[in-house]
Amino acid sequence: MRKLHWVGTITLAALVASSSLALQGQAPPATATSATPTSATPTSATPKPAQPVKAGATAQPAKAAATPLGVTTDKITVPLRFDHYYTYEQVGEALRVLHAAYPQLTTIDVVGKSEEGRDIWAMTVNNPKTGAALDKPGVYVDGNIHGNEIQAGEVCLSLLNRLLTAYGQNDQMTKAVDRNAFYVIPSVNVDGRYHFFSDPNDPSSNRSFRIPKDDDRDGLIDEDPADDLDGDGNICTMRRKDPFGQYRTDPEDPRLMIRIKPGEKGEWTILGEEGIDNDGDGRVNEDGEGYVDGNRNWGINWAPPYVQAGSGDYPFEASGLRAIAKYLVDRPNIIVVFAFHNNGGMYLRGPSTKAEEPMNPADTGVYDILGRNVEKIVPGYRYLVSWKDLYPTYGDFTDFTDNVVGAYSFVGELFVTETESYRPPPKPGAPAQPPADVMDMMGGNNDRERERLKFNDYVTQGDLYRPWKAFKHPQFGEVEIGGWVKMSSRLPHPFMLTDLVHRNASAVLFAAAQTPSVTLDVLAPEKVDADLYKVRVRVVNAGSIPSLTYNAIQRKIHPQDTLEVSGAGVKVIADGKVSGMPIETVAYKPYRPEVQFLQVPGNGKIEFEFLVSGKGELTVAYQSLKAGKATKTVALQ
Numbered sequence: 001m002r003k004l005h006w007v008g009t010i011t012l013a014a015l016v017a018s019s020s021l022a023l024q025g026q027a028p029p030a031t032a033t034s035a036t037p038t039s040a041t042p043t044s045a046t047p048k049p050a051q052p053v054k055a056g057a058t059a060q061p062a063k064a065a066a067t068p069l070g071v072t073t074d075k076i077t078v079p080l081r082f083d084h085y086y087t088y089e090q091v092g093e094a095l096r097v098l099h100a101a102y103p104q105l106t107t108i109d110v111v112g113k114s115e116e117g118r119d120i121w122a123m124t125v126n127n128p129k130t131g132a133a134l135d136k137p138g139v140y141v142d143g144n145i146h147g148n149e150i151q152a153g154e155v156c157l158s159l160l161n162r163l164l165t166a167y168g169q170n171d172q173m174t175k176a177v178d179r180n181a182f183y184v185i186p187s188v189n190v191d192g193r194y195h196f197f198s199d200p201n202d203p204s205s206n207r208s209f210r211i212p213k214d215d216d217r218d219g220l221i222d223e224d225p226a227d228d229l230d231g232d233g234n235i236c237t238m239r240r241k242d243p244f245g246q247y248r249t250d251p252e253d254p255r256l257m258i259r260i261k262p263g264e265k266g267e268w269t270i271l272g273e274e275g276i277d278n279d280g281d282g283r284v285n286e287d288g289e290g291y292v293d294g295n296r297n298w299g300i301n302w303a304p305p306y307v308q309a310g311s312g313d314y315p316f317e318a319s320g321l322r323a324i325a326k327y328l329v330d331r332p333n334i335i336v337v338f339a340f341h342n343n344g345g346m347y348l349r350g351p352s353t354k355a356e357e358p359m360n361p362a363d364t365g366v367y368d369i370l371g372r373n374v375e376k377i378v379p380g381y382r383y384l385v386s387w388k389d390l391y392p393t394y395g396d397f398t399d400f401t402d403n404v405v406g407a408y409s410f411v412g413e414l415f416v417t418e419t420e421s422y423r424p425p426p427k428p429g430a431p432a433q434p435p436a437d438v439m440d441m442m443g444g445n446n447d448r449e450r451e452r453l454k455f456n457d458y459v460t461q462g463d464l465y466r467p468w469k470a471f472k473h474p475q476f477g478e479v480e481i482g483g484w485v486k487m488s489s490r491l492p493h494p495f496m497l498t499d500l501v502h503r504n505a506s507a508v509l510f511a512a513a514q515t516p517s518v519t520l521d522v523l524a525p526e527k528v529d530a531d532l533y534k535v536r537v538r539v540v541n542a543g544s545i546p547s548l549t550y551n552a553i554q555r556k557i558h559p560q561d562t563l564e565v566s567g568a569g570v571k572v573i574a575d576g577k578v579s580g581m582p583i584e585t586v587a588y589k590p591y592r593p594e595v596q597f598l599q600v601p602g603n604g605k606i607e608f609e610f611l612v613s614g615k616g617e618l619t620v621a622y623q624s625l626k627a628g629k630a631t632k633t634v635a636l637q
């Protein structure tokens with residue numbers, strides 16, 4: 001999710017618990033110093049401020065947390081498996097084993113370093129035998145800019161795994177590897193990925209880049225994160241028996257609570273997320289890790305934190321984002337971008353703010369081709385417009401890739417909790433309902449929660465939910481701790497992961513297949529006079545995506561494609577673009593007739609007529625930043 005902690009699992013309890021605690025962090029475990037497989041010493045680690053802890057407010061020493069659900073210690077081998085999640089180190093290992101298996105088709109780059117000194121890896125898939133990567137339409141895919149949104153990384157790995165393991169076996173994959181350059185960064189927020197696995201978390205915490213911020217403006221930095229009091233590796237919810245509380249036990253499922261109506265007797269007070277008041281300021285868990293949101297910190301259309309929380313003190317404050325920005329502008333062939341997040345089942349396109357409307361309608365048409373097909377590739381996911389259908393955002397990634405990289409850009413919000421359980425189809429004629437999660441948030445009824453608990457009980461055999469358990473809290477006394485575990489709610493249970501990653505990687509593969517595929521036709525020169533020839537050149541694009549976005553042309557982001565006619569014994573007298581049907585006209589170009597500037601529309605063509613004098617060989621060369629090159633030679637005789 002891009003902004004709200006719109007947890008699919010939101011219970012009323014969790015909603016209340018998190019509403020005042022939008023920016024959560026974790027207590028760093030004693031062993032949380034970063035260890036990277038390739039760099040022994042974190043170079044630019046930001047020192048963690050001392051945690052001021054008042055006497056009597058020490059969290060219970062957490063016992064070693066169990067391995068998170070879906071994490072394996074098995075050796076990573078090719079083909080990659082997607083019945084488990086990959087820790088930060090395992091993402092690196094997965095890239096290394098893919099590279100070892102397909103050294104001729106892959107390269108691994110360290111794009112940059114994170115705040116804690118971890119490597120940010122990119123894998124390029126390109127077949128050098130069919131040309132240099134920069135000469136092919138580039139497809140960029142990343143994930144996990146939000147530290148907790150880990151399955152985005154598995155989608156990236158799944159894409160790589162599919163392209164490589166099916167190369168030479170499956171015609172579409174062979175064509176994709178031969179025709180496109182794929183640039184894949186499975187984890188953008190590498191510190192976030194590391195800490196999500198290693199630290200206690202809830203499904204929505206640990207999103208931030210590791211840039212300490214004083215969220216509550218008390219002069220201390222990250223001084224009061226959530227605390228894993230029972231040491232189970234999860235940050236759950238705390239509640240206390242209270243006859244004056246605002247909640248009572250849900251009679252249909254005693255694990256759930258219902259807000260009391262006026263006149264009803266209360267039974268529970270919800271104390272919020274698991275933790276203590278570390279700094280003794282009377283508030284619990286009010287200043288956790290960060291908060292700098294990587295998807296609000298890009299150097300375009302940026303707004304400061306008083307406009308939009310988490311945007312950082314200045315654009316590109318996060319070192320990883322600076323590195324990735326450079327990586328992208330160094331690869332101007334990129335024309336398609338997918339950035340994966342969780343959750344909600346959405347493919348969002350820009351613009352990110354209303355002020356950027358209207359989008360060029362020709363670009364909208366291209367997005368519609370991609371988006372409407374992606375909806376069919378990933379059932380239940382919706383193709384939406386970012387600012388209008390969700391909310392406006394400033395300084396976000398796809399605004400950067402739309403307007404600086406000149407790429408058709410999507411945010412993929414992975415996973416819909418509704419896929420976990422069966423819902424009867426609506427009765428014919430019944431009014432359309434918002435998604436069940438939204439209904440629960442609005443209406444505070446527990447229907448959806450009960451469904452999810454059944455899924456937990458009968459399909460995951462209890463993996464996803466911790467039943468309430470008594471705990472002696474140093475500040476609140478007798479409390480209970482329970483609720484959804486960190487590997488729930490926004491992440492599919494591992495048994496559902498294979499399907500999710502394959503379908504969403506297929507969305508990328510569909511878009512890749514639509515990238516411009518430009519060919520040149522030089523029709524036979526027509527002799528119009530002694531030594532004077534009419535040469536008709538047709539540039540055809542078999543992809544749905546044009547050779548340059550209309551936005552890029554409008555904003556002059558990139559040079560347009562060129563079509564150049566040359567030859568030792570020839571001189572171009574005039575040339576012009578052919579238009580009009582059925583009667584054609586040629587609009588002659590006043591200067592430098594030997595070169596034309598153009599864009600080749602998707603599923604379309606563009607034609608030029610050159611008037612050439614002389615004899616001998618004539619070469620027509622097409623060159624595009626994003627659609628590659630093509631050359632044809634004809635003889636004038």
Ligand SMILES: [Ca+2]
Pocket residue numbers: 213214215216217218219220221222223287
């Ligand atoms: Ca603070």
Ligand SMILES: [Ca+2]
Pocket residue numbers: 200227228229230231232233234235236274
């Ligand atoms: Ca816990």
Ligand SMILES: [Ca+2]
Pocket residue numbers: 224276277278279280281282283284285286
């Ligand atoms: Ca506090």
Ligand SMILES: [Ca+2]
Pocket residue numbers: 224225226227275276277278284285286
């Ligand atoms: Ca705390």
Ligand SMILES: [Zn+2]
Pocket residue numbers: 001002003146149295341342
């Ligand atoms: Zn996100």
